[in-house]
Amino acid sequence: MPSMPPMQRISRRTFLGGGLTAAAVTVTGAPLLTACGSSGADTSAANLAVTLPTYKRYAGVAPDLPATDRVLAGFLRYPAHPVRAISEKPGDGKPISFLTNIPGAIPPAAGRNPFWQAVNERLGSPLTISMASNDDYPKKFATQVAGGDLPDLVNIPPTTVELPALLKAKCHDLTRYLSGDAVAKYPFLANIPTEYWKGCVFNGGIYGVPVPRGMSRTSLPLYRVDLLAAKGIKRPAPASFAEFLDLCKEVNDPKRHRWAWTKPPTDYVRQMLGIANNWAQHGGKFTSKYEQEANLEALEATRRMVAAGVVNPDAFSADASARKQWFNGGVAVFDLDSFVAWNQYYATNTAGDAFAVDMLDVPGYSGGQGKPWMGAALNNITAFAKSAKHSVETMLAVANWMAAPFGTEEYLFRKYGLAGRHYTLEGTDPVPTKTGVVETGIGLQYVCDADMALYWAGKPDVAKRQHAIQQTIAPRLLFDDSYGLYSETMSRKYAQLSAVLLDVENQIVQGRRPVSSWKDAVKSFLSQGGEQMRTELAKAHADAARR
């Protein structure tokens, strides 16, 4: 029988106290988060007054393929002598608690996990991590907030409602530690581009450190180079939707259990038509990507693709992991996904050495150039609880350690673990072992992180291809104009209303509803919250403009 965590003594008084607390909450319906009442203090004017941290690129590691403000740095191999960039242990000796989601399997606990133990040793403070799966995390987070049980470092889910009020009530304002040149004390936080810090500003202050993604999450059609080559197609570059559809038909082969697409690429067609990346702003007026007239054309085009049979017929019931299997197994040739997924496909490749992936550019719908969407800037922000028994400086030093970039010894350790146990060196490239994969997945990347580097161990071609497509699309990237502007309605309702529209979209492209029904769905979206979001975003933008 496993050893059980100790049970605290329950007195009659504590038991009754618990019952009364629950009764109070049940009757009043008010969770005991009294300090989190919405104060309305999150004015964009105040937010704009914040001087964001001054960006200072870390010069200790020179990439093989240079970065720009949009294109990520590329490395053909891991530097032979990684720089040890931080000499002092950032921790203060006391345990630091962290609440986070984790994307994979549960790693072994600290007592049985040499990587976790090594992290504790290097931090100089034991790290206790409370984890939940991606799906369960928002519920766990909400319950712990309501119960007043925030850990020292909190991974804040992007969909959290009343976020400014929560941050103001429960978390440290980091402005005086990070604003402007003050960030220079933490060189790897200063190495995070200024754009990412916009998403950390609430209530007129900086309330967290960013976990940046941006370009690495930009999603375009990934394709199997090896499967196209077998059909005699090299470096496909369709110049319009019509050519793109022809390409799909050419590689489609249902008789051999192979389809062009894992799912209907509606968002790709939207990018061909120049539809907004989430929200577009012109002259202070915001327009949702859903309400633009060109959606009807995008839906009709995608419906034609489904009708032509170039999309796997199980696409509408399959989850993402099934679609990844189709791509890896050659059941599908194209998948609309990001640079992160590109690497993951190499991680899970079962097709042998010939397996190769590349990405399509976006043509204009009728010719010319399309407008690719920049990926969401942040994965999450991490805030520091006021209840933490550590100084803000200590917690920032820990975040700084977590943000040491590619090429440093700290990054090598954080992502790959201990040489010999968690990875083996092939040349200078670290190749993870199975143990390494399981033991290193403790969620450190959600405390803080450096920008992604374009790199795949042992395959310099991957970084070259990724860098090349990023250079091609960078000048045409379309940004989400709502980024950095807070809308309460959006945080409450956007995910729910978008899911309804996605359902309508799926029915339309399957031919179960006419394309014209999209207009009614959008009307409903606007009346149930979309208009309110538009108003709030416009107000936030106007406040910003006045500064």
Added chain:
Amino acid sequence: MSRRRDAPSWPMRAFKGLVLLVFCALVVLPFVGVVSTSVAPDRQINEAGGLVLLPDSVHLDAYRSLFAGGVVTRALGISVFVTVVGTFASLTVSALLAYALSRPHFSARRPLLLVVLFSMLFSPGMIPLYLVVKQVGLLDSVWALIVPTMVSGFNVIVLRSFFAGLPGEIIESARIDGAGELRIFGSIVLPLSRAVLSVIGLFYAVGYWNAFFNAMLYLNDSTAWPLQLVLRTYVVNDTQLGSADLGTEQLPPQAAIQMAILVVSIVPILLVYPFLQRHFTKGVLTGAVKG
């Protein structure tokens, strides 16, 4: 003549057999698919698009991955502990409560019954329950998986109905022979109630075995997580196993892992059924026909 009328013709028998065969296949084939996919080679799973009915060869990589690192093994131990101890505790408390509620001379019977019925009609909700668990000091304790769900109002009512239907003469005669209430309960009532206790025990056991949500809320330390919650992170997380944002190396495909998880989580509770099957019909009918 009458024999010919009673016995169905062979086409009818064949038809019935076919219908039963189809239903059996509908039940058995998904399970076969689950087991086959869990042991199928990764290339075959990818080529089949996720589900394999007949594996080309048998590979146990998924099970090895699952049990590597000791996380699943430990979680299995915790689940067994919670299920065994929880079921025993629930049965004890529920049977005692139900027996008290079934005794006509018990003065607090009516208000207590109302409390039980109230708990069936109104749920406290997630956050109040969390606050109770926190206030009584059960957070991060494995007992948080047992104590808050120890008594089910429905099961108490079923047990009470059964106890109330026991012949009063037997209990009276035991009392005349000098037996106290506990003696009557232990020596007379419980032995007569094996069928209903088996079924209610099964309900509780399945409930404890399948529970994951309370563990997710109440246990921050993942070393105390039960099997279902650990397995849920493999199945529900829509990402490849073990891949952090930068991706890592080749692993058994997600489908094989997911199916191995299903096998691991189904088999233990499946093994309990044959031992309780003979009590099942009688026990289930108890609540249905007696008020």
